[in-house]
Amino acid sequence: MKTLTAETMKNSVAPHTDLLPEPGPWPRWCRKILGHHSMTLGVVILGTIMLLAMLAPLISPHDPYAQDVSHRLIPPIWQQKGSWEHLLGTDKLGRDYLSRLLYGARVSLTIGLVSVMLSGSIGITLGVLAGYFGGRIDALVSYILTVRLAMPVILVALALASLVGGSVKVVIVLLGLLLWDRFLIVSRSVTHQLREAEFIAAAKTLGASSLFIMLREILPNLIGPLTVVATLEIAHAILLEATLSFLGLGVQPPMPSWGLMVAEGKAYMFFQPWVILIPGVVLALLVLSINLVGDGLRDVTALDGRN
Template identity: 60%
Template sequence: MSVAQTHSGERASARRLRLRRWGQHGGLLIGGALLACAIVMALCAPLLAPADPYLQELGARLKPPVWAEGGSWANPLGTDQLGRDYLSRLIYGSRISLLIGLGTVAIGGAIGITLGLLAGFFGGRVDMVISFIVTARLAMPVMLVALAVVGLVGSSLTVVILVLGLLLWDQFAIVTRTAVRQIRDLDYIAAARAVGSSTPSIILREALPNVTGPILVVVTLEMAHAILLEAALSFLGLGVQPPLPSWGLMIAEGRDYIFFTPWVIAIPGAALFLLVLGINLFGDGVRDVTAPGGR
């Protein structure tokens, strides 16, 4: 009984220690806060948005935000060229950005991490074949291929996620392969084999948990990358289609008015910048805090 109590006590204190370490990392906190804002915005969009993001009020087009001359609290961030409430569109737009980011990373990560684990763990011929595939993928310009495919298939949210996911796996594969190569000859892998663990179990239980640090960083980088690519595709008119409120699309729709009402571009641009910054800070922070060496 007393032994069990001290055990649970040690576990609790270890947890407290971990929490304190998380709380002391400035970048992690800022990134986490930005990311949390975006997630809350995306999840609670119907509750937070003051108006319907699709409702057009042609009499109230291109109204300035509340801090500018002529702005009002009726539309805190003003309205766009069709008179839609900009704040509402921004809030709903976070859904698109996060969906694109997560969807792309899920597909790309699944492909890249699998290939990287196989190449790094087995080496030899497997590594040669997979490295060739990665090299072939690296030879393709992402933007051009994405444009071509979207142009051929037609554009929708699903198509954008699929295309980006199938293109953005190379970094996952490269980083995972390198990390696994560094650990595959270590004694704990040999010990697991000597204990009788099967090869899939060794790859998933011994190798993968020890390469999550670098992979996590790639997750955040690629998520940010995908969000920016979606914005670029939408800006070019080949991404998310109107009237869906994508941040990239909002920038595209506002570009005719850049000299007269610059906030139409500045507001979604700033949102995009903050989200990408937040994701990158968060990724770096998590890597710093969870790396066993940093304990």
């Protein structure tokens, strides 16, 4: 008769942890994001701003374009003579400040996202071609990159916007044509490292075309580093749009824009400082949250790569 020792009883009762399935990628990523406190803060702020922007037509208390000069420059609710009808006050034309902030978020986020999509398409295409083929193509792309880096973005944007005229479409095209250099540098570097990898050699052995290899083998490996670049470039594009709008060469009135709201309120900054503080603080929070998310993604992907 077989006797049960303490060791056999322990093994029969203890769970076989080595047989348990490993956690999937999403729970692992969620734990890493929650463990990165600054990234979590950035996600919360950015998510709140994006949610408010998407719901602006539903939660906006007033029409952002409606003017009422008899109610101009009403202070926010926390100041004397504030009104619950206009929680954040009104501007010099009597337009509700909260409504214009909500719709201004839509403008800033749209310009940032679309311009980065355009610039990313240009930079990634040039970078992958240069890194994969090398030789003369790499030399030509490097020359184009050198010419681009020699041009200051803000000065070129100001000059072109003054010639063409400011509008949302013009700002998107200008920023899309000027902010592709980081995408090119990162995609070129990663592609240059991947082209000698074993899975690329195996794809070539199986007769895969260069286009197939670049689209199906190389591009998926660029998603991680390029996501970090995209977040930082979105913040850069939003700041440039605010600068152009502040100087009168970006979004044109009466369309709400945070940079334009600061420009319209600069004449009253010594008497009603809230007219520039409110859009300035919200703009700073948006850019800060995007930068926190970008830095957090960089740290999380670096840790994931080491593990």
